[in-house]
Amino acid sequence: MGKFPEADAEIVKIVICRKCKSRNKRTLKKCRKCGSIFMRPKRKDIRIKK
Numbered sequence: 001m002g003k004f005p006e007a008d009a010e011i012v013k014i015v016i017c018r019k020c021k022s023r024n025k026r027t028l029k030k031c032r033k034c035g036s037i038f039m040r041p042k043r044k045d046i047r048i049k050k
């Protein structure tokens, strides 16, 4: 979706911690910073599911 295919490839590998908003690799089950398990994938397009 973005202008840079490389960036898109990176984005899908990244999850964002809901608690501290730090970026983590998708392979991690917990946030490496705060240990929270509440993570969301980083969205490529801004579209909210309801």
Ligand SMILES: [Zn+2]
Pocket: 017, 018, 019, 020, 021, 022, 031, 032, 033, 034, 035, 036
């Ligand atoms: Zn965190």
